[in-house]
Amino acid sequence: MTHRLAILISGKGSNLQAIIAAISAGTLPAEIAVVLSNQTNAGGLNYAVQAGIPTVTLDHRNYASRDHFDQAVIAELDRFQPDTVVLAGFMRILTPAFVHHYRNRLLNIHPSLLPLHRGLHTHQRALDAGDSEHGCSVHFVNDELDGGPVIAQARVAVHANDSEETLSNRVHLREHELYPRVLQWRATGRLTLDSQGAQLDGQPIPANGFDLDKWPAE
Ligand code: GRF
Numbered sequence: 001m002t003h004r005l006a007i008l009i010s011g012k013g014s015n016l017q018a019i020i021a022a023i024s025a026g027t028l029p030a031e032i033a034v035v036l037s038n039q040t041n042a043g044g045l046n047y048a049v050q051a052g053i054p055t056v057t058l059d060h061r062n063y064a065s066r067d068h069f070d071q072a073v074i075a076e077l078d079r080f081q082p083d084t085v086v087l088a089g090f091m092r093i094l095t096p097a098f099v100h101h102y103r104n105r106l107l108n109i110h111p112s113l114l115p116l117h118r119g120l121h122t123h124q125r126a127l128d129a130g131d132s133e134h135g136c137s138v139h140f141v142n143d144e145l146d147g148g149p150v151i152a153q154a155r156v157a158v159h160a161n162d163s164e165e166t167l168s169n170r171v172h173l174r175e176h177e178l179y180p181r182v183l184q185w186r187a188t189g190r191l192t193l194d195s196q197g198a199q200l201d202g203q204p205i206p207a208n209g210f211d212l213d214k215w216p217a218e
Helices: 014-025 044-050 066-078 096-101 122-128 164-187
Strands: 003-009 030-037 055-057 084-087 106-110 133-140 150-157 191-194 197-200
Touching: 003 014, 003 044, 003 164, 014 030, 014 044, 014 164, 030 044, 030 066, 030 164, 044 055, 066 096, 084 164, 106 164, 122 133, 122 164, 133 164, 150 164, 150 197, 164 191
Parallel strands: 003 030, 003 084, 030 055, 084 106
Antiparallel strands: 106 133, 133 150, 191 197
């Protein structure tokens, strides 16, 4: 059975686009069962429509509470029976009930080298901190914001003349390489999380995850 992804977005969807491209190129043996957005005008929805992928839009402002919204998202996603739920620029904090429902199969990409710079405005914060390198991390999601086990990271050098925009653009390019690679591990059953922690091929993943530039041999 082909591994089924549900992808959650709120915005531009460039990571979604990269995942669609990897599937088309044959490097990611998965199927995107559904793309769900909480923003009706999320640009990324167009990538899904163009690729013939079902889309669902749920405007969080129509729900009385975070819990009600998350329960509605769960109900929609579960119709599509996802093996892995992929957060790709989904700008909502998820309730513990949601995280628990998809525990061990919920992934996020965060634009920093975790555990540095959890939360928002990571590029500006890396500049303000004078970091010499910055990047992105793919991690399993748990109850702690941007705090679940890191699976892999990609680094970029910070340049003296970088602005938030130039730095963010470079990190984005790395995200587009990193997320499909990690999802390939998921789709082929190699990447798991259980009470033993995050594992690749049954071996513990290093604390800060694998480095995209030192990728383990296939
Ligand atoms: C990315 O920077 C990702 O790390 C963060 O949200 C952004 C999404 O970008 N979680 P896009 O919508 O995939 O272009």
